Amino acid sequence: MTVNNSANLSEEYFLSYLKLVIEARSFSLEQAQDYMIKNFFKNNSYMYGKDSYCNFLQAIETLK
Structure with a gap:
């Protein structure tokens, strides 16, 4: 997947x-x-910014 670094x-x-x-x-x-x-x-957890990483962690919690 292509990722735009400027967006959360x-x-x-x-x-x-x-x-x-x-x-x-x-x-x-x-x-x-x-x-x-x-x-x-x-x-690098914050490679795409803090908000993106927090959304990643929230997605993991949702899937649990």
Whole structure:
């Protein structure tokens, strides 16, 4: 997925992305979270801003 660095990414964006990773790779939620932090955020939680990272964490809580 292409990401525009200037916009805050929504919880809905991360819900869709996490579901895609879980389904495509047969990952658990925890594995998908680790994958996203490593590959999407490049081990930098605030790469796309604090609001985007908070929305990512909220999406994880929603999926629990």
